[in-house]
Amino acid sequence: MKLQKLKIVFLVSLLGYIGFAQEAAPTNQSKFDDIGYRRGNVYRSASGVPGPQYWQNNADYAIEAELDDKNNILKGKLTMTYYNNSPEDLNYIWMYVEQNRFTKDSRGTLTTPTGGNRYDGDVDGGITITNLSAKTSGNASSKHLISDTRMQVFFNEPLKAKGGKATVSMNFEFKIPAEGMDRMGQLDTKNGTVYSIAQWHPRVAVFDDVVGWNTEPYLGAGEFYLEYGNFDYKITVPYDHIVVGSGELVNVKEVLSKELQKRWEKATKSDKTTYLIAPNEIGNTKLTRPSQSGKTTWHYKMTNTRDVAFASSKAFIWDAARINLPNGKKAMAQSAYPIETGGNEAWSRSTEYTKASIEHYSTMWFEYPYPNAVNVASNVGGMEYPGLSFCGADSVGADLWDVTDHEFGHNWFPMIVGSNERRYAWMDEGFNTFINYYSTVAFNDGEYTSDVAKSLNRVMWFKWRNRESIDTYPDVAKGMNLAFTAYYKPATGMIMLREYILGHERFDNAFRAYIKAWAYKHPQPSDFYNCMENVAGENLNWFWRGWFTGTGNIDVGITKVIDNKNYTTISFINKGEIPMPITFRVTYEDNSSETKTLPVEVWQRQNDWDYIIDSPKKIKTVDIDPQRYLPDVDMTDNSWIRDK
Template sequence: MKRFFCTLLAGFLGITAFAQEVDANNQNKFDDFMYRRGNVYRSASGIPGPEYWQNSADYVIEAELDDVNNILKGKMTMTYHNNSPQELEYVWMYVEQNRFTEDSRGTLTTPIAGNRYSGDTNGGLTITNLVAKSKGKESGKYLISDTRMQVFFDNPIKANGGKATVSMNFEFKIPEEGMDRMGQYKTEDGITYSMAQWYPRAAVYDDVVGWNTEPYLGAGEFYVEYGNFDYKVTVPHDFIVVGSGELVNAKDVLTKNEINRLDQASKSDKTVYIISPEEVGNTSVTRPVQNGKLTWHFKMENTRDVAFAAAKNFIWDAARINLPSGKKAMAQSVYTKESNGNDRWSRSTEYTKGSIEHYSSMWYDYPYPNAVNVASNAGGMEYPGVSFCHAKSWGADLWDVTDHEFGHNWFPMIVGSNERRYAWMDEGFNTFINYYSTVNFNNGEYTSDIAKSRNRVMWFRWKGRESISTYPDVAKAMNLGYTAYYKPATGLIMLREYILGHERFDNAFKTYIRNWAFKHPQPSDFFNCIENVAGENLNWFWKGWFVGNGNVDLGITKVSQYDDNSTIITFVNKGDIPMPVVFKVFYEDDSSEIKTLPVEVWQRGNEWKYLLKSPKKVKIVDIDPGRFLPDIDSTDNTWIKEE
């Protein structure tokens, strides 16, 4: 062995001296790029570990809507469950109505010219009568910092299953402009109130950073704990209320006719009116009482949030949702006469039903009893079981926004990722599944360009672009649509259609959803899960597409006859991201075939010669015949034999 080694070393040194210079290989593009090792909480296989824990919070809330002064008042008790291995001396809660003040961090970081997340600045949350109770001892100490509230306990909450309660009264002025997420929509016959972020709620305490307390600024959405909700909303007698979860006192707030119609809708695949356009405003027909107030009572289990909407002039319709498990749910829509019409909101329930049935069939069963679409002031915003979509959307636009917002029930309502930090794990994943939903709906009634990655090449080539990993509140306004929505969706489409194929990808993606349903995954959990189930080291892909800011640029430099039975095709990788080479060969006899070169051809260099064994004469070689790659220079992707 010693003699062989010395001989080999001498030969190597001789070659080195002769060559004088050796091109570097591409190992750095394939190396690990972040800490992804497993532990007892999160396994290296990308699923929760044997000691994974997660805290939770249950809520009992009573709220009352003052439609004269546009104020919501409420009282609540949160029961906090500490399943962590540490005692907790305090809990952090979000009080996000404080975003609507002149000196909130969100207001002060909004450009003077404004943006989508501009909102009212004359609001804010008032907290009174707060009592925090743990192990029998009460405390009233709390501290509010912008959109966060820290509540202290005199006795720490026990680890591994300890419980504590936080009770308080709260009140706020309902914003007219609620950052395109909530607020008031004024119509001829009244106001539609879209109510979200309307109660103090627990922030997430996890095994990664401890308390997640990023302030509510604008683009960054939410990261909150799961729990059970029992909430009541008191409104004037002539109002209709719809909300997350199940209405449990229908007999108190609906007429017998409306209850019968809901029952009919629960058995119908066609839309059924609960309150028809002709009945709106006729309280003798639509309301069980003619004066005073009514309290609407809802319950929802294992959800991270609840939202509701209220108006006195709702048209209301519904239809059955059929789920793969055999269970049923109900699609519902509420809208006013301004949005009514055959190609307008009268199709909303059909869209809602189609969207949820598709996602349930393709990915994971819808877990909630209802899915309610509200014609709102919000352009499009999602909450568990409730979506706020703009009242002036219709046609393809209404389908797109409805499909997108209800797609969010899977990301991040079922799979509870951190929207404040990783918008791509909800917006990007959702945009990805939206593509297949649109292609599937009503025999292709609407089209989607999400998979047409070359339409976005101008942005990929722009020097001002930012990485997917850019936090949503950090990303430039012109970049957010790409970093959070289009680029991650394009990446997943490439992964499914170009790199892994349908079966391997779907197995991995479904495993990710199933194992992280109602839990809190991190980016590393997603990467690990996809790799383990698909059986593929994708460091080069995650590093290049999701974390890096480079581009894909494959090409063909030469096609030459090697002998009578073979042709040499020379491929080149000019981009920053290695990529398998899927190419289609057309022969002079008009036959064709598709070939694939693995990504490993780029490990040692950026040029690869492929020997195509065929006696047929090659006429055309075309890279990416399905056009799934956002190749920034497609001029050299196709070689055509000169005549």
């Protein structure tokens, strides 16, 4: 071969090698890869809906309890009917006995920092279980094992799969904590104590197709994961107490005077708050109660719910108004609060807030399923239970709206959509904080404001070296991080998804489909991801991976703008760990403007991208994310302004 020919071959080979080397350079594909194992099976479809053989177990409860307000003790008898719909026989079940959190040697107490936190609580409590009986088809068993806040109940004969039924009964008793970890307790007022009672009876844990028995101990930050069922509960209290509770009061004539029954009927037809017990009627039992001595039993029922809670006091002002639901049905908004908390800027507006919150979410996302929504002024700063919330008695104005709206928003997440709060706080707190934003914007023509969408306000935390990811379990997250990992960061992500990435129509279709598919069921994070992607028609692996499972940040910018004869080249850069579509507004020197979007796929190969504006007009400014939905950690290069 001649030398000249060898030179040509070498040159061609070299160019090929250079091209190959460039092609083999690392890309950003790993940021777009699948997140976790999201393949479907017979129980959970790859499209994000329950599969053809999806199952979950159920539990119905019949409870009779009595409040001893002299000794602050609640005693009760419980009968639970448990239905095993799973494909396997069960030799035992696990139940939660969460009043055992209030002991000095509970896991929750021992894992509370010495400086304390929100979940401080009494340590002289605990639950006593007696006369336990567990029966399937054979002889009853009394064998049980209590471990901290969990109780294992054994059967003498296995509970059969696919429809087997067991009956578990027991007596229980506990001292009502004065300080109940900001979840329950006692509020002393001049007219009597307000008892906020929650997590008050043994409840069965969830047995599912993902991990089997979910037995995480009750420590504090991690909330609940419970099966659905029907509740029939009776609460016996001193005759001068009012009991408000989850569900429907079914013995109205026995506990309310004829005058109160008339007022109740009036409230069911009123869009304005109506007093059942006015401030000047506190203690006037002749007006409000049929009985004038002894004890009275209040009987409530609630269907297809995870839990129930109640409050009892002789100090209540009590008011109500109807809730108008999209299908034409009605429900009742109620508030119960002591006279110290009343006033036009305080709890006198509670029912108005409750009504507005429930009506908004029912129209926007999924219709409210319960007959009542009750707000109780409590020693608890803010805690939700199905159909009933405890909110801080000292809350006023915007703070009272915020806590009321937030706690009732929880009826959608996790009361209707029954996610595992003890593992995935973001699936209830984050989603709820997200829907709270839109409810606040809508309330009373914008009377109150929300900064949830102002993502730039949280950039300092996003850059903090001790930050943690959204998927950090709530009981593991550092105290200073929990508000961000469970509430603000997931809510910010959901707002970005709706306002910046998918748009309203695609997002709303997908999120409503998720709620409808998993109403009264138990979704996992992968079910949420799959449902959103399938309905929206968008592969969002890059978003779930970057925003929900890591601690990376968004950092996009403009490096240069170059004028050419009949066009302009804008050079963009992605300096962050999370790729993001680029929505940008171009303003020309004639003050006309247009908004354009580059898809997220421009970052799959590399971290820089040139875009050509095919126009002879000179550009005056370029601005990324003009609505400021992105929490970009470096805004110094997000805008370009032509030098004068």
